């Protein structure tokens with residue numbers, strides 16, 4: 113029989129909690145959400161000695177138990193609620209050797225809850241280089257518990273940690289800090305009213321309400337609430353919390369003085385040298401700008417070849433399918449609807465993978481935090497927080513995780529503004545649309561010998577997204593009547609060589625979710641669109657052939673052209689033709705025809721559907737043209753003729769107009785849904801949708817009318 | 821044979837429409853998925 117114990121992993125953000133979790137659990141992980149709230153819940157299994165199994169819960173990163181965000185309150189909850197099935201038998205508190213002082217604050221708090229707690233000091237591999245020495249034995253004595261040095265990166269100390277976990281019963285639970293010194297009078301009163309309760313726990317329960325309402329803290333809490341214990345004013349409690357922190361730091365300082373030695377002369381302090389440059393008032397921004405430039409250049413250049421192969425492969429696949437399956441409407445659906453539609457997604461895998469590769473590298477190396485720091489005082493001017501940079505940058509992947517990433521912004525106003533403006537950033541779903549239009553309307557040219565004009569355009573579009581976000585944040589900051597209260601804990605991890613495994617997992621994860629998530633919708637929409645485009649009612653559709661033939665009767669026109677005209681005529685009078693025509697008056701001033709109108713409407717399900725839609729529609733139009741079957745989407749779109757202007761449909765003017773429309777419009781139902789969830793009302797998503805659509809329409813209108 | 825193709829076509833069409841309908845109006849609860857890290861039904 114194997115027994116199982118609950119282990120909670122707790123630690124400040126960036127201490128290597130995730131890496132350690134991965135080390136302990138390997139692939140035995142499950143990611144879900146805490147019931148009712150949107151905080152991620154990661155669990156995993158780890159085998160210990162003698163048939164003991166550890167059920168490991170990776171709690172969200174937190175700085176202290178004085179919570180100020182939803183993520184953090186989950187930690188407090190788990191530790192306070194003895195009746196919860198997640199209540200840990202042992203808490204493993206992770207700290208980082210270079211940030212011990214700050215990390216220990218959390219440890220002392222947990223220790224004072226009298227939960228068996230093991231202190232893990234991670235990143236031991238950096239000790240030598242930084243000339244740090246640590247007296248573990250003394251530390252264990254002072255802290256009254258086990259202390260384990262590990263390196264999650266080098267896989268050192270993990271076994272010792274497992275050993276310590278399996279001996280959790282021998283851990284002492286005396287507190288390190290006597291919490292009653294916070295306010296002796298108040299605490300003695302508390303202990304009189306609740307003689308059998310643990311004081312620090314009571315204290316946490318009381319102060320939780322100040323920071324954070326409406327969370328379920330189990331029966332003890334309910335009892336406390338209903339007992340009407342004379343609670344201090346919020347302000348007093350805050351002051352006492354502050355005092356608690358001071359008391360703890362006094363203890364920690366004393367401890368570290370005894371056990372920790374840093375030989376500053378011998379430390380090869382790369383960090384401060386790098387920081388001096390990367391955080392420089394001028395160089396810092398310049399470097400950030402060039403990093404961005406390089407990333408976009410790479411996305412463009414490196415992915416060109418795989419993209420061409422994919423494009424060709426799907427075109428051939430269509431052809432082979434059409435030739436080898438028995439003739440009929442279902443075969444046509446596969447060859448002309450589904451395959452080209454899916455091809456329109458798969459083709460963007462290389463670019464998306466590259467983008468996430470770079471984002472993961474920046475995050476892993478520690479540079480991203482410098483960017484947050486660098487941007488903080490700029491962001492503040494626009495009503496955002498330095499922490500908004502991460503959502504805005506993750507917005508380049510998908511607005512949904514980005515909106516969710518705003519949860520660690522403490523101030524509600526800053527958070528709301530970030531949520532509202534994040535959808536302006538260029539998400540990966542916009543990328544396919546941009547790429548294809550840029551390919552069509554921006555000339556092949558190099559600027560300054562090196563930079564590709566197309567790459568520059570792409571980068572400008574990303575900057576445009578950020579600019580739109582920032583400007584609207586500024587406006588919102590002026591008009592939203594919400595008070596702000598904010599403080600900012602700046603997180604500055606050391607620079608590190610990115611861990612290959614972490615980067616790889618991110619890239620695979622993101623790419624997979626893009627392809628699978630988008631793929632299903634694209635498939636469904638391709639099917640519907642193909643049917644709508646291939647069938648219709650009425651004489652004009654059914655007699656398309658005779659109508660067109662009559663039109664050209666007596667003229668010397670090639671058969672091929674006639675066939676094409678018939679297909680075109682059919683499409684125009686198919687179901688989708690009617691839908692497109694109905695929207696055409698609204699989009700014509702922007703320079704679009706009814707086909708683009710259809711694509712725009714269908715992309716409200718998901719933006720990346722745009723390319724798939726166009727691929728399907730244009731493919732349908734060329735159905736009778738055997739030679740053209742092999743052509744790629746890009747060429748087909750390029751050959752398209754604008755019905756109003758006569759010239760190519762995608763001129764510079766209409767292309768730019770379309771790009772601008774996509775840049776500004778809120779075209780994602782799922783984002784609206786998540787905004788509703790995060791703001792708890794339909795008001796904000798409704799405002800967001802209306803405002804963004806209006807901006808998009810007028811930007812596109814303006815661009816087309818000026819450029820045409 | 822051609823009927824079979826029409827039947828398959830009809831099934832595909834109905835399936836696709838129903839699926840899209842469900843996806844837009846009854847989105848999956850997020851707490852079942854791997855949220856925050858990508859696949860949150862965001863596409």
Ligand SMILES: Nc1nc2c(ncn2[C@@H]2O[C@H](COP(=O)(O)OP(=O)(O)O)[C@@H](O)[C@H]2O)c(=O)[nH]1
Nearest residue numbers: 125126127128129130131235263264265476611
């Ligand atoms: N040098 C070193 N770096 C580590 C170690 N463990 C994690 N890291 C790095 O620390 C950073 C933060 O790690 P992560 O696991 O994401 O931390 P979390 O935010 O606490 O989950 C990453 O860049 C890791 O590569 C370690 O033992 N040694």
